[in-house]
Amino acid sequence: MARILTITLNPALDLTVRLPVLCPGEVNRGEALYVQAAGKGLNVAQVLADLGHELSVTGFLGADNPQDFETLFAARGFHDAFVRVPGQTRSNFKLAESDGRVTDINGPGLDVSSAALDMLLAKIPQLVAGQEAVVVAGSLPRGVTLDWFVELLTQLKQQDAPLVLDTSGAALHAGLQVAPWLVKPNLAELAEACAVPLASPAQLAVQAQCLQAMGIAHLVVSQGAEGLCWFAPDAHWQARPPPVEVVSTVGAGDSLLAGMLHGLLQGWPAERTLRLATAVAAQSVGQLAFGIPDAAQLARLAERVEARPLAGASTTDNNKIS
Numbered sequence: 001m002a003r004i005l006t007i008t009l010n011p012a013l014d015l016t017v018r019l020p021v022l023c024p025g026e027v028n029r030g031e032a033l034y035v036q037a038a039g040k041g042l043n044v045a046q047v048l049a050d051l052g053h054e055l056s057v058t059g060f061l062g063a064d065n066p067q068d069f070e071t072l073f074a075a076r077g078f079h080d081a082f083v084r085v086p087g088q089t090r091s092n093f094k095l096a097e098s099d100g101r102v103t104d105i106n107g108p109g110l111d112v113s114s115a116a117l118d119m120l121l122a123k124i125p126q127l128v129a130g131q132e133a134v135v136v137a138g139s140l141p142r143g144v145t146l147d148w149f150v151e152l153l154t155q156l157k158q159q160d161a162p163l164v165l166d167t168s169g170a171a172l173h174a175g176l177q178v179a180p181w182l183v184k185p186n187l188a189e190l191a192e193a194c195a196v197p198l199a200s201p202a203q204l205a206v207q208a209q210c211l212q213a214m215g216i217a218h219l220v221v222s223q224g225a226e227g228l229c230w231f232a233p234d235a236h237w238q239a240r241p242p243p244v245e246v247v248s249t250v251g252a253g254d255s256l257l258a259g260m261l262h263g264l265l266q267g268w269p270a271e272r273t274l275r276l277a278t279a280v281a282a283q284s285v286g287q288l289a290f291g292i293p294d295a296a297q298l299a300r301l302a303e304r305v306e307a308r309p310l311a312g313a314s315t316t317d318n319n320k321i322s
């Protein structure tokens with residue numbers, strides 16, 4: 001198994017309230033509240049750990065409330081390389097209704113000083129040494145400029161480990177220019193970052209071709225319950241998950257990303273990778289926790305994934321890490 005570094009610049013305590021139906025503007029009564037140390041890179045790390053990998057985690061963590069995160073790192077055996085900064089790590093509110101709809105209210109995050117930015121950049125060569133992949137995932141907290149973010153990605157790309165990116169908005173737009181090895185936006189995030197409509201498969205294919213021409217080897221475009229399209233160097237695939245009962249879709253994208261990276265690092269054929277990743281994501285929507293609780297259920301889900309080449313695309317398996 002591989003050594004993998006995940007970078008979560010803007011981690012969060014996910015505060016999930018379960019309630020039958022959300023009535024905006026009224027008094028709502030929650031049925032249960034769950035608090036989880038989260039953020040995209042950390043969620044990816046949890047799934048990768050369950051798939052057998054060795055994880056190091058970094059980013060910026062508030063010095064005033066690190067307990068839930070440190071408990072998670074200890075429980076998971078993560079190597080903790082987070083830079084502590086003054087203040088509290090943000091809380092993200094998830095209002096999960098019984099029909100599976102989730103309303104997210106994500107906080108802005110810490111105000112990171114330029115000294116902390118310098119400190120993280122200075123640690124990068126030592127942190128990346130010996131890693132077989134680096135994942136940068138999630139939004140940017142206050143104080144992290146796009147210029148700094150691009151510098152971080154550029155430094156990471158210069159190292160040997162393949163670079164994986166999952167972010168949104170202006171950060172995704174800037175990150176695409178660095179041409180990471182693998183990028184996983186959802187369809188709306190990609191359309192916004194590229195400022196193009198992606199209403200049809202043909203429009204998506206054209207955009208994917210542009211991004212691959214810039215040097216992005218793998219573009220994985222997730223589309224919620226519809227599944228995903230995967231534009232690999234020599235093969236384009238589509239996957240559709242089996243129907244599952246939705247508890248919360250929070251973390252579905254992170255789970256998908258972890259599954260894709262796992263299959264690619266293992267050197268699996270494309271279809272096997274796609275089945276596993278789609279199953280990991282489908283399993284995640286049936287639970288609030290992040291990770292793989294039931295390997296047998298995962299295998300059953302993987303069998304029921306519909307995976308097929310995208311029309312007109314070759315299915316050559318050329319998914320080597322390069």
Ligand SMILES: Nc1ncnc2c1ncn2[C@@H]1O[C@H](COP(=O)(O)OP(=O)(O)O)[C@@H](O)[C@H]1O
Nearest residue numbers: 186222223224225227228241252253256281282
């Ligand atoms: N309702 C669902 N049922 C089954 N799988 C789902 C469902 N919603 C999402 N997924 C899976 O999770 C993946 C990521 O979900 P998506 O919502 O596109 O990502 P993100 O969370 O990044 O916005 C999808 O590609 C799909 O495989």
Ligand SMILES: O=P(O)(O)OC[C@H]1O[C@](O)(COP(=O)(O)O)[C@@H](O)[C@@H]1O
Nearest residue numbers: 038039040092138139251252253254
């Ligand atoms: O950094 P952002 O974009 O605010 O996202 C953070 C949120 O995304 C999550 O990682 C879930 O992401 P996905 O649903 O896209 O997998 C939450 O745990 C977290 O609250």
